[in-house]
Amino acid sequence: xxxxxxxxxxxxxxxxxxxxxxxxxxxxxxxxxxxxxxxxxxxxxxxxxxxxxxxxxxxxxxxxxxxxxxxxxxxxxxxxxxxxxxxxxxxxxxxxxxxxxxxxxxxxxxxxxxxxxxxxxxxxxxxxxxxxxxxxxxxxxxxxxxxxxxxxxxxxxxxxxxxxxxxxxxxxxxxxxxxxxxxxxxxxxxxxxxxxxxxxxxxxxxxxxxxxxxxxxxxxxxxxxxxxxxxxxxxxxxxxxxxxxxxxxxxxxxxxxxxxxxxxxxxxxxxxxxxxxxxxxxxxxxxxxxxxxxxxxxxxxxxxxxxxxxxxxxxxxxxxxxxxxxxxxxx
Ligand code: ACO
Numbered sequence: 001x002x003x004x005x006x007x008x009x010x011x012x013x014x015x016x017x018x019x020x021x022x023x024x025x026x027x028x029x030x031x032x033x034x035x036x037x038x039x040x041x042x043x044x045x046x047x048x049x050x051x052x053x054x055x056x057x058x059x060x061x062x063x064x065x066x067x068x069x070x071x072x073x074x075x076x077x078x079x080x081x082x083x084x085x086x087x088x089x090x091x092x093x094x095x096x097x098x099x100x101x102x103x104x105x106x107x108x109x110x111x112x113x114x115x116x117x118x119x120x121x122x123x124x125x126x127x128x129x130x131x132x133x134x135x136x137x138x139x140x141x142x143x144x145x146x147x148x149x150x151x152x153x154x155x156x157x158x159x160x161x162x163x164x165x166x167x168x169x170x171x172x173x174x175x176x177x178x179x180x181x182x183x184x185x186x187x188x189x190x191x192x193x194x195x196x197x198x199x200x201x202x203x204x205x206x207x208x209x210x211x212x213x214x215x216x217x218x219x220x221x222x223x224x225x226x227x228x229x230x231x232x233x234x235x236x237x238x239x240x241x242x243x244x245x246x247x248x249x250x251x252x253x254x255x256x257x258x259x260x261x262x263x264x265x266x267x268x269x270x271x272x273x274x275x276x277x278x279x280x281x282x283x284x285x286x287x288x289x290x291x292x293x294x295x296x297x298x299x300x301x302x303x304x305x306x307x308x309x310x311x312x313x314x315x316x317x318x319x320x321x322x323x324x325x326x327x328x329x330x331x
Contacts, residue, residue, distance in 0.1 A: 002178025003124040005331070006068070006134070006170045008299035009061025011054045012043035012163040012286065022158055026151040033158045038262020042161035042287030044144035050084050051201060054164035055140040056097045058295070062136065065302075066168040070098035073168075074132040076106040077123045079115030079291040081320070082142045082201040083108065090140065112194075113258050113319020114184075115139055115291030116165070117327050120315075121182045123169045133171055139291035140164035142201040148218040156219045159261065161287030165295025176310045177330045181244035183237045184325035190229065193222040194320035230264050230318040234326070235271040238316045241326040249273055251312045254301065258317035259283035259293035268316065280306070290319065307331040 018041045019030035033039055045051075055078065063070060078091035089108025111118040116139035123135040143160035147153055172178055198208060198217040205212035212218070234257060242248055249272050257265045262283050269279040280297050289296065294315050301307050311331040318324040 001128060001171045001173060003127045003169045004172040004174070004178045005298070006168045007062045007064065007066030008165070008167050008295065008302045009058040009065060010163070010165045010296040010299040011057035011061070012296070013045045013049060013054065015044055015046055016041050017044050019158070022149070025149055026154045026157065028154050028158055036263070037159055038281070038283050039159065039287050040284045043163060045142060045162050051080065051082060051140050051142040051162070051164070052084050052090050052093050052097065054162065055090055055094055055138045055166070058140070058164040058166040059094060059098065059136055059138055062166040062168045066170070068134060068168060070100050071102070073100060073104060073134050073136050075104050075123070075126060075135045077109060077119040077135060077137045078106065079109045079111060079119040079137075079139045080141055081110045081112045081115060081290060082146060084200060084202045086200040094138065111291070111319070111323050112321060113260060113290050113293070114317040114321070114323045114325050116294045117182070117315055117317050117325045118184065118323070120169070120179070120327055121184060121325070124179050124182070127169060127171050135169045136166060137169055138164065138166045139295045141290035141292050143219065143290060145201050145204065146196050146217070146219045148215070153218055155223060156221050159288050160219060161289050163286055163289035163292040163296055165292045165299055167295055167298065179327060179329040181241045182325060182327050183241035183244065185233070185237065186321050186323040188321065190225070190322040193225045193322070195220060227261070227264060229322055230260060231267040231271070233322070233324045234264075234268045234316045234318050237324055237326040238272060238314050241328045242314070245328050247312070247328065252278060252314050253311040254306065255279045255314045255316070256294055256297045256301070258319065259286065259297065260288050260318065
């Protein structure tokens with residue numbers, strides 16, 4: 001038996017933040033942001049909006065596309081590195097919001113930019129080892145409350161954004177479809193190259209002024225180091241996942257890389273020898289939504305008819321930790 005994606009969904013905040021809006025708040029420019037990152041606009045929450053609501057909307061869409069009711073789920077795996085509260089994580093809140101009375105497991109997973117791929121690997125293992133038939137997998141992130149939106153924070157504030165994506169995973173006996181393999185890694189030697197020292201995403205910097213003044217509350221990144229490692233690790237990991245499935249890059253119909261930076265995606269595409277139409281990018285419209293980039297992209301591809309049953313899709317991500325990984329599946 002293999003795990004297949006039964007439905008996809010996504011949700012982003014209504015508020016659109018364009019590069020020119022950022023240029024009004026810090027010393028930056030539309031030209032700098034586009035040329036360095038590819039980003040044109042992104043979505044940020046308004047004060048008071050919560051990440052869980054995005055996760056709930058994405059989950060309901062995915063369930064609807066799968067033709068399932070929340071009560072038919074056997075588990076939830078919720079990936080976010082920016083939960084609304086320090087604890088508990090967003091998983092049980094989503095279970096409650098979806099009105100699921102059964103005491104199904106609601107698993108929280110962090111893993112930052114690689115969160116969705118790791119969440120998928122957990123759900124896939126649960127499905128294949130039995131006892132679980134339908135699992136909701138969510139990737140959701142609120143980065144806008146963890147960034148210094150002034151010139152001092154421009155290095156990260158122009159890149160990161162808010163959003164959610166979800167899939168419903170189910171078991172199938174169809175030999176032509178489903179998840180084929182994963183490749184997963186971590187290397188804690190680089191933990192502080194992309195990190196936030198402070199607490200959960202609902203806590204505003206005004207509530208933690210001393211730490212905020214020292215910059216310990218904000219997302220901090222060594223961008224060059226992240227770039228240098230990401231462009232090596234992502235293609236390496238795609239190849240490893242393909243090899244586990246007995247395949248090579250020739251088999252790839254569509255690569256969906258984590259949307260970290262357009263230049264990173266282009267470098268990964270080039271390294272894997274793929275053409276433009278074989279690589280999906282939407283960072284131009286969403287920015288980097290961390291654990292949400294891949295499920296948002298998957299949902300866009302599914303709705304746009306970019307994927308036919310049996311197409312070989314490669315997902316790959318790299319992020320804070322550093323942690324990284326890939327998944328190859330037949331749609
Ligand atoms: N607007 C204008 N100027 C800026 C901004 C900004 N938002 N941010 C930095 N600058 C300035 C710098 O201060 C520097 O000025 P200086 O030359 O006077 O010192 C200049 O622009 C160039 O800075 P660099 O660090 O050389 O810029 P670079 O071309 O390396 O681009 C970037 C920076 C985009 C962060 C790049 O290093 C990168 O893409 N790194 C990968 C990290 C990444 O993508 N992270 C997000 C994903 S993380 C993840 O998801 C895994």
